[in-house]
């Protein structure tokens with residue numbers, strides 16, 4: 001990995017997690033080496049696309065020799081920053097907030113949910129898989145005192161921007177937003193909007209005959 005992140009296009013960045021996923025699966029199945037042609041066939045990309053993508057990071061592997069799956073996976077793991085450990089809070093402990101807290105898969109990648117926050121007195125004091133649900137009024141001090149890096153926003157959309165602003169003021173640097181609204185944030189804060197409905201509408205569009 002040699003080039004700055006600012007050289008990497010949005011499209012390349014969006015493909016990196018997919019490479020990581022495919023390579024992780026290949027490594028688990030015992031595949032040791034893969035050519036860009038084979039990888040392209042598995043992933044539905046062209047071989048030249050793959051080579052171009054990897055060249056953004058200085059290129060991996062040798063011409064005619066293919067890629068060492070474990071090494072390539074390891075490099076992409078680093079590029080994705082997955083060697084870092086992140087503590088997360090979840091804002092809104094309803095259906096989605098609880099589902100995120102219940103899912104153990106993120107922990108395996110180093111994303112550890114430390115607390116949920118809600119306004120509903122019936123939820124406050126409960127816990128999900130041992131992760132406590134606190135009153136939203138405790139959010140700022142918790143984020144500051146526990147050096148929280150990432151917040152997942154699972155509130156109704158009307159409350160999402162306000163929650164984001166409070167979190168950012170408290171030091172959060174990454175917002176993983178599930179509410180159906182685009183969060184605005186200063187440049188030093190990274191926002192990933194996960195709009196499941198956009199994806200569903202795209203599915204509907206692609207299925208529709210008109």
Ligand code: NAI
Pocket residue numbers: 091092093094095096097117118119120123136153154155156157159163178179180196197
């Ligand atoms: P929900 O109604 O089950 O949960 C929302 C929770 O947020 C409630 O517990 C509520 O008390 C809490 N809340 C309200 N205002 C708050 C505030 N100011 N601070 C902290 N907590 C607050 O809703 P659900 O289904 O969990 O959805 C959450 C968000 O995710 C919504 O914006 C929804 O549109 C979006 N979403 C949910 C999906 C799902 O599968 N449940 C799918 C796609 C999007």
